[in-house]
Amino acid sequence: MDKPTRIEINCTTGETSIIELTDAEIADMETAALAAADQQAAAEAEAAAKAALKASAKAKLIAGEPLTAEEVDTLVI
């Protein structure tokens, strides 16, 4: 499998270089990929939790039931 590459453009000469990443740079990329996947999963979970709280708050308001503090937080800035 080909190594990932980076591009460097010399703005004075116009020369474009395509450079293979070093093993250390590839290792850094793999670590960053794992961190980004975790970050994305956490963001999606947080968004889903907020949406659920908001839906719950709306249902309780319609039914005239008391809201929890977390549900109120989704409605009040």
Add this chain to the structure above:
Amino acid sequence: MANTYTLIEAKTLTTSTASITFSSIPATFTDLLLRISARNTSTGGDCVITFNGSSSSYTNKILTGNGAAASSTAGSITGLDSELVPSSYTASTFSNSDVYIPNYLSTSNYKAVSTDTVSENNAATAYADFLAGLWAATPAAITSITCTPNANNFAQYSTFYLYGIKNS
């Protein structure tokens, strides 16, 4: 007021690429504008912008909105972020970012930077970000700019345009 825009260099990626660097930027302008349209090959929703190969002394304030909620964050970071569309977003959509760097040649002032960026997605969630950033390293002229996804690679057809702007 800047009144001239000159295209310094442009690149459209023909294959996925880990990063792109504009080096040896001419010292003949007043400001720089980097215009990015990009997508990630996998996860990773940020394009990280660094100057002169440095990954320290950056601070930022970011205002983010996604159509349902807005938030604000601040911090010391290793580069300045703009939005980047991850592969989970609608196929063939790309982020759009403007990165404005005034007074890039100054050797006495820190470098203030602003970014105005959106991600595109034919779904409920997409983002708009406004960033006020500062590169507070020992003041030096910016001679190179590097754009790197916070993970994985830029996708094919991502584009990067660097403009120089003169004030006269």
